[in-house]
Amino acid sequence: MRHYKEDADDIKSKRQQILTAAYTVFSRKGYYRATIDEIIALADTGKGTVYNYFTNKEKLFYTLISERSRAFKETLNQIMVSKQPFMEKTKAMIMAFLRFYIDNADLWRVLMHEIRGFGGKGSGNLTELQREKYRDEFRSTIEMLVSLLQEGIEQGVVKECDVTKAAHGLFSVIMTMVFQKFADQDNVEEIAATIADIFFYGVAVQPKHN
Amino acid sequence: MRHYKEDADDIKSKRQQILTAAYTVFSRKGYYRATIDEIIALADTGKGTVYNYFTNKEKLFYTLISERSRAFKETLNQIMVSKQPFMEKTKAMIMAFLRFYIDNADLWRVLMHEIRGFGGKGSGNLTELQREKYRDEFRSTIEMLVSLLQEGIEQGVVKECDVTKAAHGLFSVIMTMVFQKFADQDNVEEIAATIADIFFYGVAVQPKHN
Amino acid sequence: MRHYKEDADDIKSKRQQILTAAYTVFSRKGYYRATIDEIIALADTGKGTVYNYFTNKEKLFYTLISERSRAFKETLNQIMVSKQPFMEKTKAMIMAFLRFYIDNADLWRVLMHEIRGFGGKGSGNLTELQREKYRDEFRSTIEMLVSLLQEGIEQGVVKECDVTKAAHGLFSVIMTMVFQKFADQDNVEEIAATIADIFFYGVAVQPKHN
Amino acid sequence: MRHYKEDADDIKSKRQQILTAAYTVFSRKGYYRATIDEIIALADTGKGTVYNYFTNKEKLFYTLISERSRAFKETLNQIMVSKQPFMEKTKAMIMAFLRFYIDNADLWRVLMHEIRGFGGKGSGNLTELQREKYRDEFRSTIEMLVSLLQEGIEQGVVKECDVTKAAHGLFSVIMTMVFQKFADQDNVEEIAATIADIFFYGVAVQPKHN
DNA sequence: CATGAATGAGTATTCATTCAT
DNA sequence: GATGAATGAATACTCATTCAT
Structure with a gap:
């Protein structure tokens, strides 16, 4: 048998x-x-x-997020500690984000939504902690962008600004390119370049550098 | 009773x-x-x-979205047709977005999420149309930003670029400022200024304009 | 106003x-x-x-039945008291039934069904009485057929048999002709003749009457 | 629990x-x-x-009908193919009907009623087919009576007549005996004999066969 | 008298979760 | 370990009925 x-x-x-x-x-x-x-x-x-x-549906979901996230965070770390010119590092970072989210766009979209209201009614206690864990899954990656910008400021290539806000802005732009399907695995490099360009220099017509 | x-x-x-x-x-x-x-x-x-x-839960939700949206779209229209310098108009636009989303952040977040999968099991009949209506609720406002940027290009103050992508980027940054609670009704003007500044000139340290 | x-x-x-x-x-x-x-x-x-x-849905339904029924019962009565040969009277009776049920087939079908289970759960007391009233609506008309057959026996044209069963049988055949749409206002006479013929003489091949 | x-x-x-x-x-x-x-x-x-x-209430109901019906139809088939004098076969047939409906009177009454209006509001998609299935549950058994009568005509013991109407009439009489509780499992044979007798020879006083 | 807005008891159906095998 | 039959709390939606206008 x-x-x-x-x-x-x-x-x-x-x-x-x-x-x-x-x-x-x-x-x-x-x-x-x-x-x-x-x-x-x-x-x-x-x-x-x-x-x-x-143990339950929620734990299954969390495990999914968590396992997929781990490798990504590792990648980000490696880029952060690598020695390379700031601009290169930024582009590498953006590309890493793009690559990850292109693969996980839908699931992360779900995560972003669920972060707000898990547990609800009866779930009583453990839930707020749970939710916090989810939020950290995001925070920790955005934190990387914050560090990056900080580094840029220290190196004098990024102007003084609210790095937290800027990091969130950058992050949201990356996400949007993915969610709107402007980005896919084949044009990651190009999209990353565009994002970086506008993030650094803006959309305004450049004054002549003479 | x-x-x-x-x-x-x-x-x-x-x-x-x-x-x-x-x-x-x-x-x-x-x-x-x-x-x-x-x-x-x-x-x-x-x-x-x-x-x-x-008629049902879904219609209640849609009515909610729809009624709240109407006034907002009207406001955007008025700004668009107003005669004012491009930079002013942009800031006004950003502020309108901020004001609306600060009040409606959570509901719109829900809308953004649900847009993807309404209609249940068979997704049957009217549902795909329904979903389309929801999407339009967004599209029509982002469309405004596209027009705005187009105008900027025509006036020679915005550099040639993919206006659709740029508009989505700008939109996402605005949303993020709201969702992250960086923006509230009291600092709308300041946040709008910051967003506009970075959107136009980027985060890079400016070359000296001499 | x-x-x-x-x-x-x-x-x-x-x-x-x-x-x-x-x-x-x-x-x-x-x-x-x-x-x-x-x-x-x-x-x-x-x-x-x-x-x-x-007073309520049920009373509305009952009133409907009751009012439609009244005229019908009157008609039956008139036929019963009329002086005419038994066979003629029987045919007239069948035709009256056919005519009435052709007009009221659907409603009476509903009545027949509902007779069994009105009121149910909470309705407590008045219901069984109510149901009885509905049943009477039928009984009283079938009773006419019983009387008719009784008369036939007394006249020696109908053989001794269980008149109640026979009346119900005749009634059910009439109803069936209507429900199956074999009968309509245009062929009432013909259908009545057929029913009467089989009811009296059966479907068996007749022995020669010589 | x-x-x-x-x-x-x-x-x-x-x-x-x-x-x-x-x-x-x-x-x-x-x-x-x-x-x-x-x-x-x-x-x-x-x-x-x-x-x-x-899958749902309706399917539960249908399964009930369907399972109860199967054995009955099988029985009818066996009688139909059996070799026995026409009169015997007819009585056997009537008894089979009586036995089945005595056990299932109420459920079949419900079936007969519901056959007309299943499917609710839009009556949507599969419902008309569904209803057809229910109707067939009846049709197929009445069809047996039609065949039986046809056989009788071929054998010269039943007079030429509209067999469909006659079969429906016979069927309705059987049902009525059950519904009116004239028939029960203990007097099936007697009732069947009575029905057959009247169906064949009618209620009229017989002319002398000399 | 005529009206229809407000109501809530009642119902089919879904789906996460458990536990004996 | 793997399985899936059994379960019931939760939920959208219906519709007869009431009552202030």
Whole structure:
């Protein structure tokens, strides 16, 4: 009655299959409209299995965000500590953001929305902490942009300004390029250049540099 | 179980009360987590009354968006046709956006999210049209920014660039200032100035204009 | 602010308009699916007006049945007391039934169904009595057929048999011809003849009458 | 909130329990007045369970009809293909009808009524097909009577007549005997004999066969 | 008398979650 | 570990009925 394990990945897979399916469904449907039923159908697994790995729907969602986020944050860190001219570093940074969000646009859009109202009614206590964790998932990456700008100011290439606001502005522009599908994996470099250009020099007609 | 009319406004009110309550609940909870029960509790009305005025939850939501949007679009139009220096007009425009979104931030955030997946299961019939209407609610305002930039280019004060992308970028920055609560009704002017400044001249240290 | 009464019938009409509309809606939708809203739309009157004339939906339905029934029962009575050969009288009777049910097929179908389960849960007391009234609406007409057959037996043209069962059988055949739309106002006579023939002589091949 | 399985039948039961309860409730209340709440109370099960087995109320109802109908139709078929004198076959047929409808009178009464107006508001899409399925549940059995009469005509024992009308008439008489509770499982044979007798020879006093 | 705005009890249906196998 | 049958709280929506005007 026992089947040979179909392949070596299978055991590791189960959990992964669920996460992959969850990614698809959450991205397509948003948090509320996503159902466990749809996820298990896609993951080709049983309902109980989901609850073996993840305590509940919310935890499944968080795990998804969290795991996808980890690698991204690592990438950002590496860029930050790299030695390269400020302008290059900025462009690299923007490209990293673009690449990540192009892959995760829909899920992060959902995250951004859900950040505001998880838990609600009965959820009582743990929820506000939970929500905080979600917010941190964003904050920590935007923080990188803040540091970057700070560095720019220290190097004298960025003018004194409210770096937090500026970082958020830059971040939102990047997101918008992705959400509006102006950016895709093929034009990342070009879009990054455009963003950087306008971010640095603005849209105003340049005075002649003579 | 029936109240005597409490005062003369009551008759005009009922529908308004519901819309006001709906605004609060949708803003706080998002579309899906908002319940009619919560809305009627807040509106101090009966469930049937809601359905007398609005065919269903979705129509209630749309009406809300639609009514709030109307005045805003009118304002934008007036600014657009006004005769004033480009820079002034831009700032006025940004301020109008800020003012509107400061009041409607949460509801519009919900709108932005829901735009993507309304209509449930089969998405059946009128839904795709419905969604389109929602999208238009945004498009039409961003369109204003596009026109503005176009005007700037024609006047030679804005450099040649992809105005659609630029408009979306500007829009997203405005939204972000509001969503992050950097902007409130008291500092609208200052924030508008900052946004306009960076949008035009960028964050780069300016070459000396001598 | 007062309009001249539009015409003399108007006052009498209101109630009649409602009954007419109710007839249509109940016939088309059955008791449960019929709504007061649909009735008033058709009757071109206000919701309150309905409740001025009829205490509730159920009473409206009953009134409808009751009024339509009255004339019919009168007709049957006249046929019963008329002096004419048994066979003629039977045919006249069948034709009267056919004519009435052709006009009222749908409503009576609803009645037949509702007879079984009015009132239900909370309705407590008055309901069983109510239901009884409905049943009488039928019984009294079938009773006529019973009397008729009795008369036939007394005259020696109908064989001894359970007249109640026979009357119900005859009744059901009449109804079926109507419900199946085999009968309409134009072929009433022919259908009546066929029914009478089979009812009297059966479907068996007749032994030669020599 | 969760019961241990009480005995081995339970697993097979759940679905059956629901169908049995549904039979009772639909029979007693009709389609509209029957509520899922009442069904689950009687079936001693959870609301969700019903929806695990049946997509909706309508499907539950249809399944009920459909399953009960199957065996009946099979029985009729067997009688039809059996070799026996026409009169015997007819009586057997009538008895089969009586037996089935005595057990299912109320439910079929509901079916007959609902056949006319299923599908609610827009009557949308699959509903007309649905209704057709219900109608077929009847048609197919009456069709048997038509075939039977046809056979009788071919054998020269039934006189030429409109077999469709005659079959409907016979059918309605059978139903009426059941509905009026003239027939019960104990007098099926006697009632069948009476029906057959009158159907064949009518109620008229027989001319002397000399 | 006629009206219709307001009401809320009642109902079908969904879906996260549990737990015996 | 994996599974899925069973569950019921939650929710949108309907519609008969009332009552102030």
